[in-house]
Amino acid sequence: DKAYQTPDELSERLARNQQLLLKEESHFDKVVDPAAGSYYIENLTVSIAKQAWDIFLKVEDVGGFYAAIKSGSIQKDINESGKAHRKAVAQRREILLGTNQYPNFIEKAGDKKPVTSCPCCSQEREKDVETLNFNRMASEFEALRLETEASGKRPKAFMLTIGNLVMRQARAQFSCNFLGCAGYEVIDNLGFDTVEAGVEAALAAKADIVVLCSSDDEYAEYAVPAFKALNGRAVFIVAGAPACTEDLQANGITNFINVRSNVLDTLKEYNAQLLK
Template identity: 30%
Template sequence: MKNNMKEIEFSQANYEQWQESAVKALKGKPFESLITKTIEGITFEPIYTQDQLVEKLDGKLAEQVSTIRSLKTGEKCLAAQQTFADSPESLLHGVKEALAKGNDIINIDSRVDFAWDETTLKELAVLFTENSFKLNLQNNQDSLLQVFNYIEVDQQEAVTGFVSSTDEVALDGFPNVRTINANVLEAHYDGAHAVQELAVALLQAAQYMESEEDIEAFAKKFFVTFAVDTLFFVEIAKIRAFRVLWKAFTTAYGTDKNISVAIVSETSIRSFSKLDVYVNLLRAGNAAFSAILGGADVCTVHPHDVLSVPNDKSIRIARNVQLIVKEETHVAHINDPSGGAYFIESLTADLVKDAWALFNALQEAGGYDTVKANGQLDALLKETMDLRMKEVETRKKSLIGTNNYANPADVIDERNNPLYADYNRLAKPFEELCLNYAENQPKVALLTIGLLKQFKPRADFVSGFFATAGIIPEKSPEIQSIEEATAWLASTDAQFVIVCGQDDAVKEYVPALLLDKPAHISLDVAGRFKEEQDEWTKAGLNGFIFAGQNIIEKLTSLTANVKEVQR
């Protein structure tokens, strides 16, 4: 008899049953090993259920979802790819070409190598009346502001756009151009995590509101700018959380209306690297998808080579990343596509709770200008950035192609895009390390004890360790005796030698090697060997290479040791 699938019912497992099965699958590992904590201090559970979510939000799930969905300023995320140019002619050409190929918003940074002449400004003025724009200005005296002088009075009301500047910009007669920007980019590149970014955005908004009387009039001029990094779910929740926080913020200023808020986003380059630059495509694509799923109104995708010199091809690829995400996945046709997911809603609620608490604490400490001036905010962000760097340098966090799975044959493009040269990035120490090793050309070799299968795990680990500095270590033959090892060590011209093998063999060989080690060689061992480390170090061993070690500190110290020996 055939089974009718429509009539089959599956029993529904509860959380306890799932947990019991999970514990069995862990084969002795504790269930707590499935629980992780983010840099924000938020706990990630291995599974999220409807009951858990309802309990956490205490009956306010529907309110959270409806708030997020009702506070968007538009129906879809608009592409705002930046135009890079070295002349007025190339800028205008780039703007027009981008618009013709899918760009929704003209995006210009005024820090260019040419003067803004009248002809260029007039042509831009025409384009601004036909298209929305996003301008990044240096101050309220920026020459690019003159473009608004060439827009006819009867056209001004129809002009829409976003203007970001370090100073307050007043554009009389342009009611639909937003000029009050809570710009969180500086905090982001100083290391801020999602909770801190959200709190900083609210602090800046509160600072602006001190000179405003009407929250609704203020909201029409206001927008927030977020950088979106590669923590996929956290970044989705961050953008959603800001709308919930914005509702609380506007309520605190005396209105119960649902006032929409414009969220402008750009893919973060904090995780970008000049090593294996095409991996930046994956980082940017991941971040763009987060921004769109989270409900950003505007998104800029940085080209994979933005740190050096973007070209037409890389700019086109960056633009197409967003177009593909929006059109091929159809997320552009859905309002709040991630809404209702137990994990996302729970994470959104966590970010809202923690960010609101931090905002209030910093507001009570004097507000944005005060905590910025007295160093309180900078100290908070530095602590987070230091933690980020430690995670990267010890490989707790992977930067593929940089601190993990690095290609030692990579050549760093030493050209710098001045717009982003000063940004704090996690990959910078590794890039500097590669340049340092390329300049000094140290020779590294592995002394491999036993058969391939015996030394390969540690030899591969050490090779990957040095690959992060652009070094390909040489390998000795399969050494079978202490005599062979001593002879090989005496004959090699390598400056760094790392002993690789199984524990018992290494313990047998190292004391003998240290007795006859040539003076010009810095000898290290792959592995921890805690019991032997003091004895070996006293006998002349330089140190150890092991998992969890700070790569930057270790490889920097090796070059210093060799220079000392060479003196």
């Protein structure tokens, strides 16, 4: 909880207990060196050392660390690296457990507010240099959940599961995790025999979002009838990237979520639409 408040006695005790569990139950203090002589580890170490040396020489070429700071080259390199990292987090190519993957659906911030990060230089010091981006990688996802919570309206996302059992369950789980990252209430289902029954159940649940979860092959059969039956009464999403995507788009279906989606940008769009 350090990002939201000064750690208290409970949080410090939990942090100590984690170390004790690793020591006493996982025996992390009783190991040999399993990486000794490993080509992968040795090669990776040499690669990191070489890149670090190249950066050092680059800094020296411009006159040293202070000159590099004044020119902004160090800040530029760090910020560009951070930008790439944040994009990977937004697309879930890098996982922040509990933030962009497997969120806690019932968690609430309450009165807690994120601690604002700021540059280490005080206001009395010179400001004629470019600063670094100090935002944590999780901050934008947290802002989504805080926006949802502050709105007082928690959108409901209904999983309309139909067709192939394995694929509908997999797509529902994926969609629940996807939409849960914004703090939405997700309603999963065991499955429906017909599209009409699924849409009727979604409307009865007063869903703001209906996610069609099925197999790629079956979307050609189910998607358009479900979209028309819903008739604009909720945001309609297809979970996946089926081969018939162009045909579905031609029928007015525009929302698709899949492993290639930018989770952060997609959820920002849904928040803008649903939290008006």
